[in-house]
Amino acid sequence: MKKLTILGSTGSIGTQTLDIVGREPDRYRIEGLAAGSNVDLLVRQARQFRPKTVCLSSKALADEARPHLPAGTKAVFGDEGLVQIAAETDADTVMTAIVGSRGLPATLAAIDAGKSIALANKETLVTAGHLVMRRAAERGVAILPVDSEHSAIFQCLNGERRQDIQLITLTASGGSFRDRTREELHGVTVAEALNHPNWSMGAKVTIDSATMANKGLEVIEAHWLFGLPYDRIEVLIHPESIIHSYVEFVDRSVVAQLGLPDMRVPIQYALTYPERRVSPAEPLDLAKLSALHFRTMDYDRYPCLRFAYESGRAGKSVPTVFNAANETAVARFLNGEITFLQIEDVIASVLDRHEIVEVPDVTAIAEVDAWARRTAASI
Secondary structure, eight states: OEEEEEETTTSHHHHHHHHHHHHSTTTEEEEEEEOSSOHHHHHHHHHHHOOSEEEESSHHHHHHHGGGSOTTOEEEEHHHHHHHHHHSSSOSEEEEOOSSGGGHHHHHHHHHTTOEEEEOOHHHHHHHHHHHHHHHHHHTOOEEEOSHHHHHHHHHTTTOOGGGEEEEEEEEOOOTTTTSOSGGGTTOOHHHHTOOSSOOOOHHHHHHHHHTHHHHHHHHHHHHHHTOOGGGEEEEEOTTOOEEEEEEETTSOEEEEEOOSOTHHHHHHHHHTTOOOOOSSOOOOHHHHOOOOOEEOOTTTOHHHHHHHHHHHHOTTHHHHHHHHHHHHHHHHHTTSSOTTHHHHHHHHHHHHOOOOOOOSHHHHHHHHHHHHHHHHHO
């Protein structure tokens, strides 16, 4: 039986993970569930799966939840509680599905405790890939990708030698505005930006998909997961999201992973690897699709992706700044403070103002992250 803790249990990845767990309850034991502020949903999850510990973002929310939790389930809160639930339960695997850089300390704590990581929090590797991958290697901990693109690459590389990789290509849906020119993006609304044509995701990830910042974060994540330089990681727009990503090898063979858009497939694969289980997803019928389409990436149309490549190549503190500036800019857009296109302007301005420094530990990363957020909020 796999013992599982989920960080971000009330979000899109968390709820789909629990859907998988609920279909095979004899295979899984939920040890911990961590959420932000969605008390009602967390309480319902706790009543169904009866974890030993739950975590909410504040003491007030934890106090609100406690009277409604099943007997034997305790509630913790805040960043300290998040680290506690990640490292101090009996879980053998921690699903890290918290959006943003807040999941980094908890992920490192889980690695230090020897727990396998099902990684759905790309910001963890963007801001601290050098720390996370080194720590995982030292502890002998597996990092299993959950993002559909990285899961696809991971599956394509099963049994292959890393030195035989010529190129990996991450596919991108193109987001909510993939059929609009830049001129047509002036004045777009939050509701329009949140209307993703292929996926049902949280607000922040959906906006990132529209700006292509999400794909930029995935490029940096792929660099750390697969140990490849940035000039061997490409991005291709694929509107149908059927080919989730692919690998070209030195002999020019290309291996791809295909499937209908359903995040339960990569989630389940991360939980059951190296085993494959029957999936709740619908089967792929290529004859019914009849055609798949692809577009070359335009870095002028999607400057956030260019910022990500530049940040990744610069290394040191720059990816942390890119991520923090993007998170802040997206939040400001969702709050109605800036326009959609000004997300790019805020990120570019913060990157221009940043003086690159080394980030040897979590404290240094936190300081750079805080500076970038303050700066992005002031522009």
